Amino acid sequence: MCTAKEALRRQMRAIRDGIDRRSEKDCIITQKMIELVNSLSPSSVFCYVSIRSEVDTRALIGRLYGGGRALYVPYTAGGRMTAVLYEGQALRPDGHGNLAGLDLSKATDRPALTLVPLTAFTRDCRRLGYGAGCYDRFLAGADTLSVGLGFDEQLVADIETEPHDRPLDLIVTPKRTYQRPDGKPV
Numbered sequence: 161m162c163t164a165k166e167a168l169r170r171q172m173r174a175i176r177d178g179i180d181r182r183s184e185k186d187c188i189i190t191q192k193m194i195e196l197v198n199s200l201s202p203s204s205v206f207c208y209v210s211i212r213s214e215v216d217t218r219a220l221i222g223r224l225y226g227g228g229r230a231l232y233v234p235y236t237a238g239g240r241m242t243a244v245l246y247e248g249q250a251l252r253p254d255g256h257g258n259l260a261g262l263d264l265s266k267a268t269d270r271p272a273l274t275l276v277p278l279t280a281f282t283r284d285c286r287r288l289g290y291g292a293g294c295y296d297r298f299l300a301g302a303d304t305l306s307v308g309l310g311f312d313e314q315l316v317a318d319i320e321t322e323p324h325d326r327p328l329d330l331i332v333t334p335k336r337t338y339q340r341p342d343g344k345p346v
Contacts, residue, residue: 165320169288172280172314177213179311186216188334189309193220193275196307196332197227200346202272204230206243206304209253214277215309218251232271234294235262241294242267243274271304276328278310285328285340286319299326305344307332 179185197205205224210217224231225246232243236256245266249259276295280288287308289295299306308331315333329343339346 163320165288166291168316168319169279169291172288172316173213175313176279176311179213179313182213182216185311185334186219189215189332190217190220190223192332192334192337193307193309194223196330196346197224197229197273200273200305202229202305204232204268204271204273206232206234206268206271206274208275208277209233209251209257209259210277211253211255211257215311217275217309220275221246221251230268230271232268233257233259233262235259235264235267236294239292239294241298243269243271243298269298269302271302274299274302274304274306276306276308278308278314278331280314280316280319281308281310281328281331281338282316282319283338285331285338285343286321286325287328287331288316288319293324296324296326299328300324305329305346312336 231246233246244262249261306328308328312333331338
């Protein structure tokens with residue numbers, strides 16, 4: 161039986177898959193994120209490695225790497241996600257967004273800034289992901305500024321939430337930046 165959340169997830173993945181002018185929108189988001197990172201000057205950034213039709217983070221990772229702060233990427237196994245130090249590995253993720261060649265001993269659970277992919281989102285920064293709960297579990301244990309990267313077409317009026325769902329502090333799209341009313345100050 162398909163729940164309303166699963167139906168919304170399928171619908172929004174199809175919308176995200178069909179977004180036009182994608183490379184232009186990816187560039188705008190990358191530039192907005194570089195400006196945000198430069199203004200906040202976090203000591204560390206945890207950035208997802210894009211898969212499927214997510215906002216493409218390859219250029220962002222390239223610009224953040226070697227910029228005087230630690231850059232982490234996710235490694236997911238057994239339903240758990242770890243932020244592992246990025247050391248210039250090839251940006252060719254597997255189906256879970258994992259890169260080959262990561263040294264899993266170089267991990268943190270407390271990045272200053274965490275960038276999160278979206279399937280859908282609301283104006284008050286609630287997020288719909290893939291349904292595995294990896295980011296929700298990670299964010300529940302991390303004291304981090306959480307920022308979702310998405311396209312304006314992914315905005316929805318409402319998302320059914322459950323107790324384990326974690327809202328984000330900000331969501332950055334090509335046209336706007338949304339801030340959670342009770343989120344961390346930026």
